[in-house]
Amino acid sequence: MSMQIKFTNYKDGLHKFVLKTEVEELSIEEKFAGTALLNCEMDKSSTQIIINCNLQVNAKQVCDRCTAEYEDVIETDFKNIYFLTNNRSSADEDESGIYYLSSSDDKIDLSGDTIENALLTLPMKVLCNKDCKGLCSICGVNKNEEECNCVAETSNPVWEKLLKLKGL
Numbered sequence: 001m002s003m004q005i006k007f008t009n010y011k012d013g014l015h016k017f018v019l020k021t022e023v024e025e026l027s028i029e030e031k032f033a034g035t036a037l038l039n040c041e042m043d044k045s046s047t048q049i050i051i052n053c054n055l056q057v058n059a060k061q062v063c064d065r066c067t068a069e070y071e072d073v074i075e076t077d078f079k080n081i082y083f084l085t086n087n088r089s090s091a092d093e094d095e096s097g098i099y100y101l102s103s104s105d106d107k108i109d110l111s112g113d114t115i116e117n118a119l120l121t122l123p124m125k126v127l128c129n130k131d132c133k134g135l136c137s138i139c140g141v142n143k144n145e146e147e148c149n150c151v152a153e154t155s156n157p158v159w160e161k162l163l164k165l166k167g168l
C-alpha cells in the first residue's frame, strides 16, 4: 500500500512527505475518482509523532437539481498523534486521531484516515453550479441545456391575496 510512511527512516524533527494512491486501491471508487493525494508534515520526537495532512481527491458528484454527474476536487485537513509506547492505556483507544505504536512497528498507514476523511468531506448538498436551473418539473428536460414550453404554475393564490392586502 502506498498510503504508508516508514517513520523509522526519519530522524527526529520536521519532515514533509507526499503519499498518493488510486481510489480503487482504497475501495472508494464508487464515490471518488483518480488519485487520492496526501500532503503531510510529520513532527517526530522520541516519544511521539504528530502528522498533519492535507487530503485532495476528486469526488464523483451528482447535482441535486439537474442530476448531472461531474467530478469536483474536495480537500480537507486532518491531524493524527502517534504515541511511541509499549504500555498503551486502553482508556484512550477510542479517541479519534490518537494511535499507539510499539517498538515493533516501523510504518504508519494513513489509508484508513484517508478513506474516513474523504467520506466525511463529501458535501450534503450538491449543485453542479450555483445557478443550476434544474429539471423542468413538468416535462423533465434539463433546463440548463434546453428550453421547454411548459407553463409553470408560479401564481400562488395565498401570496396574491397578501399582495392585495398590502396594496401592491
Ligand SMILES: [Zn+2]
Residues within 6 Å of the ligand: 063, 064, 065, 066, 067, 068, 127, 128, 129, 132, 133, 134
Ligand atoms: Zn445541476
Ligand SMILES: [Zn+2]
Residues within 6 Å of the ligand: 136, 137, 138, 139, 140, 141, 148, 149, 150
Ligand atoms: Zn418542461
